[in-house]
Structures are given as structure tokens and as C-alpha cells.
Amino acid sequence: MTHEVVQHVEALGPRLAAAAEETERLGKLSDESVALVREAGVMRLLQPKDFGGFAAHPRDFAEAVMAVSRHCGATGWVCGVGGVHPWEMALCDRRVQEEVWGKDPDTWIASPYMPSGIAVPTEGGYVLNGHWQFSSGTDHCDWIFLGAMVGDAKGAPLMPPRSLHVILPRKDYTIVEDSWNVVGLSGTGSKDIIVENAFIPDYRSIDAAEVAEGEIAAERAGRTDTVYRLPFWSVFPLGITAAVIGITEGLLQHHLDFQRERTMANGTKVKEDVSTLYAISEAATEIAASRTQLLDGISRLHDRAEAGKPITFEDRAVVRRNQTRCAWRAVMAGDQIFARSGGNALRKDNPLQRFWRDSHAGLHHAIHIPGGIYHTTALIAMGIEPAPHQRILI
Structure with missing residues (x-):
């Protein structure tokens, strides 16, 4: 339903x-x-x-x-x-x-989670300094999650490293205006954030490693709903990839609307051109497959958590691999139909070009970079234990 x-x-x-x-x-x-x-x-x-x-x-x-x-x-x-x-x-x-x-x-909450700041322990909490990029929708948020490394008194990260997600009210950070001038997803307002000597009470921080594991943080918070027992790196990428797939679905729909009565330069109506219609159907299938695989992956993890079964690192890696591929598959399919949309699709008053630009911009997020996750998942499939640095973002 x-x-x-x-x-x-x-x-x-x-x-x-x-x-x-x-x-x-x-x-x-x-x-x-x-x-x-x-x-x-x-x-x-x-x-x-x-x-x-x-x-x-x-x-x-x-x-x-x-x-x-x-x-x-x-x-x-x-x-x-x-x-x-x-x-x-x-x-x-x-x-x-x-x-x-x-x-x-x-109340809305912004981010980013990249540990671009240093949190120095002090009595009752931390003192935070840093500069972060890519805070999507930040103008409309009253609070923010920021990634930070725990540091020493000189502001250098402690070793071994420990990462936190810290939480700040709007008054404790600065949004850098005019810091988001881009060719795609420009409407997201993903501006820079600066924090200078902000005090973070202990209770406004959470250990990033606990959140990554899912079950640990849920037990500590007393949350019993299944959704809160999922790993962070399964839930966070879900929304981003869902956006990219939805954008390609919008691209496909606008392409269909645009092509319905269009006549190509050689005088052939698009609806009578077999090669273009073939490309449309092929792209539609790839986008639909991306949607199905993305939803299937997160549903499988939810089912395991619901049944009280552990979610293994292998489970997480396979879902992340597939989620990454879903985004690339959908955008590549969008390329095939946009390239067949004619010169008028490039006009700024045609939504097709905006959907095309936005879909490509979505691939630039760190969770869509395929090399590391593909490498790690292949190692697991061969029975080889990944090194610590190969487990990042999984």
C-alpha cells in the first residue's frame, strides 16, 4: 500500500x-x-x-x-x-x-557529515571549530549535524582517530552566502558552514561509529522501531540515490511529453522513428530496474532487522554496491534519451535540461563514487577481509 x-x-x-x-x-x-x-x-x-x-x-x-x-x-x-x-x-x-x-x-535539521572540524574536549563537552561544504537546504533549517574529529588542545586530530556527529542550533554557526554557484542541483542551496569556538554540550554529540552500526545507537536511545536499528551507511545513501533516480524518472517523463508531437530535422515524426522509441524503452527499463533494486536492498536489510537477525558487514556492502550502481545506471539511461531530445532540449526554458544537469550533479556525492565500494565488495565475494580504510562509508 x-x-x-x-x-x-x-x-x-x-x-x-x-x-x-x-x-x-x-x-x-x-x-x-x-x-x-x-x-x-x-x-x-x-x-x-x-x-x-x-x-x-x-x-x-x-x-x-x-x-x-x-x-x-x-x-x-x-x-x-x-x-x-x-x-x-x-x-x-x-x-x-x-x-x-x-x-x-x-523543525528541519541540516548537515554535512564530512569531519571537516575539530572538537576539542573541555569540561562538559567540546569546543568546535571548522569549515564545512555542501549543507543542502541549510537556509531552511534551525539545527545542524556536523561531522568532526576529536582533537587535542592544539586542534590536531587525536590518534587513533575518533569521529563525532555534533549538533548545533542556528545561532552557533554561520552560513556562507554566495558559496553555492554550480551547474546542477543549484536549487538545493548547499552552502558552506563555518563554526568558530562553539561550545557543544556532551549530550549534543553522538559517536559516529555507534550510528554506523545501527543496533548499538538504537539500544542506547531506547528506540525499538525497526527503522532505527538500521546502519547509518545504509539509510543515509538511500535518500540521496532515491533523489537521483526520481530525477531521472522526471527526465524520462518530460522526454516523453516533449517527443510526443516532435518532428525531427529529416521530417520524421519521433513517434514513427524506431531507433528513438527503442532508446526510450531501453532507458525506461534501466530506470525502473534502478528503482526496484534500490527499494529491494533497503527492504532486505529492514526485514533482517525486523526478524532480529544481525546485519553483517557483507550485507551492508552488497546493498551499498547495488545502491551506487542504481544511481549510475539511471543517469546513464537518462543520457541516452536526452541525447535524442533534439536541440530545443538545451533551452533554459525547457525542464529537460535542468533534470539532466541535476541528475549528473547527483553522481558527484561521495556515496556515489563507485571505486572503493566496488573494490571492497569484490574482496568480500572472494573471501578476503577488507582493510579498515576499505570499510569507510559502508
């Missing part, structure tokens, strides 16, 4: 599409886009029920992100990234959950 939030997104789809051009022009989500996402409830899908969320199956979350992305790639991307943050917040100390959602369960 389709989740009510997905149904709501579909109903609001034409309005999301109508707001997409303004979102791109602004370089951040338009007020209309934000209002529609709030109305649909997308950001609350993985939020715990005791704070106004759905604690939904991650499959429903992915389908909602795809549905948004089909109409506006930038808005779908922000939903895919930002929609995971309530999931992690559910694993944090109850005190910070109350601070974030106590007065408004629709």
Missing part, C-alpha cells in the same frame, strides 16, 4: 513542478517548495512518533523522495538528505530531541 505521504506528494506534484524554476533561480528552495514539502510531511517520515513523525519503513521514505524529485530535482535532493536527519536525531540524547522538536515537530 502506498504511504499517505507519497500520495500527498503526488497530489501536490504539479505545484512542486511549477515552483522548480524559482527554486533554481534563487539557488535555494523557494518558499512555495518548502511549504509544499511541509504540507506533505516528507521530512517527518523517519522522525519518531513521539515527536510527531511516522517512524516509517525506509522504503516509504525513498518512494516519497523519488516522487518529489520527479517534479523538482533540487527539492527532492533536499528531502533525500534532510529527511534522514530526523532518523539520526531519534538516536541522540532525549534532551537535544526536546530542544529541536519540543515546540515544533516540523
Whole structure:
């Protein structure tokens, strides 16, 4: 059964599409886009029920992100990234959950998780300094997760390294305006963040390794819903890849609408050109396969957790491998149809070119870089134990 939030997104789809051009022009989500996402409830899908969320199956979350992305790639991307943050917040100390959602369960949380800062231990917490890039949707968020390395008094990372996710209110960090000038996903407003000597109470931090394992953090937080027992590196990539696949679905739909009555330069109607129709069907199949495999992977992990079975590193690696391939397969399929859309598809008033640019921009995220994950998964398949550095982001 389709989740009510997905149904709501579909109903609001034409309005999301109508707001997409303004979102791109602004370089951040338009007020209309934000209002529609709030109305649909997308950001609350993985939020715990005791704070106004759905604690939904991650499959429903992915389908909602795809549905948004089909109409506006930038808005779908922000939903895919930002929609995971309530999931992690559910694993944090109850005190910070109350601070974030106590007065408004629709409060949004930004990131990024790259450990681009140093957290120096002090009495009662840490002092944080750093500069982060790629904070998607940050203009619309009142709190932020930031990745940081625990450091010494001189600001150098401790060895062996220890990574934290720390949580800051809007007043404790600076958004760098004009730091997001890009050719794709420009409407995401993924700006830089700067923190200078901010105090982070202990309860506003969580060990990144615990979150990565899933079960440990859920037990510590007292969360029993299955979704919170999943590993971080299975849930976080899900929203990002779902956005990319949804964008390619939007590209396909706009291509079909554009080609329906189009006549090519040689006078042949596209609907009578066998080679173009072949390419359309082939691309549609590849995009559909990407959707199916992505949803199947996260569903398999959820089923294991639901049954009380451990999720092994091999399980995680295979799902990450497939998730990465899903994104590349869908974008490559989009290339085949965009290249057959004619010169008018390049015009800035044609949504086709925006979907094409946004899909390619989505492949630049670290979770879509295939080399490391493919290497590691192949080693596992041969019965070879991966080295510690080969386990990163899995």
C-alpha cells in the first residue's frame, strides 16, 4: 500500500513542478517548495512518533523522495538528505530531541557529515571549530549535524582517530552566502558552514561509529522501531540515490511529453522513428530496474532487522554496491534519451535540461563514487577481509 505521504506528494506534484524554476533561480528552495514539502510531511517520515513523525519503513521514505524529485530535482535532493536527519536525531540524547522538536515537530535539521572540524574536549563537552561544504537546504533549517574529529588542545586530530556527529542550533554557526554557484542541483542551496569556538554540550554529540552500526545507537536511545536499528551507511545513501533516480524518472517523463508531437530535422515524426522509441524503452527499463533494486536492498536489510537477525558487514556492502550502481545506471539511461531530445532540449526554458544537469550533479556525492565500494565488495565475494580504510562509508 502506498504511504499517505507519497500520495500527498503526488497530489501536490504539479505545484512542486511549477515552483522548480524559482527554486533554481534563487539557488535555494523557494518558499512555495518548502511549504509544499511541509504540507506533505516528507521530512517527518523517519522522525519518531513521539515527536510527531511516522517512524516509517525506509522504503516509504525513498518512494516519497523519488516522487518529489520527479517534479523538482533540487527539492527532492533536499528531502533525500534532510529527511534522514530526523532518523539520526531519534538516536541522540532525549534532551537535544526536546530542544529541536519540543515546540515544533516540523523543525528541519541540516548537515554535512564530512569531519571537516575539530572538537576539542573541555569540561562538559567540546569546543568546535571548522569549515564545512555542501549543507543542502541549510537556509531552511534551525539545527545542524556536523561531522568532526576529536582533537587535542592544539586542534590536531587525536590518534587513533575518533569521529563525532555534533549538533548545533542556528545561532552557533554561520552560513556562507554566495558559496553555492554550480551547474546542477543549484536549487538545493548547499552552502558552506563555518563554526568558530562553539561550545557543544556532551549530550549534543553522538559517536559516529555507534550510528554506523545501527543496533548499538538504537539500544542506547531506547528506540525499538525497526527503522532505527538500521546502519547509518545504509539509510543515509538511500535518500540521496532515491533523489537521483526520481530525477531521472522526471527526465524520462518530460522526454516523453516533449517527443510526443516532435518532428525531427529529416521530417520524421519521433513517434514513427524506431531507433528513438527503442532508446526510450531501453532507458525506461534501466530506470525502473534502478528503482526496484534500490527499494529491494533497503527492504532486505529492514526485514533482517525486523526478524532480529544481525546485519553483517557483507550485507551492508552488497546493498551499498547495488545502491551506487542504481544511481549510475539511471543517469546513464537518462543520457541516452536526452541525447535524442533534439536541440530545443538545451533551452533554459525547457525542464529537460535542468533534470539532466541535476541528475549528473547527483553522481558527484561521495556515496556515489563507485571505486572503493566496488573494490571492497569484490574482496568480500572472494573471501578476503577488507582493510579498515576499505570499510569507510559502508
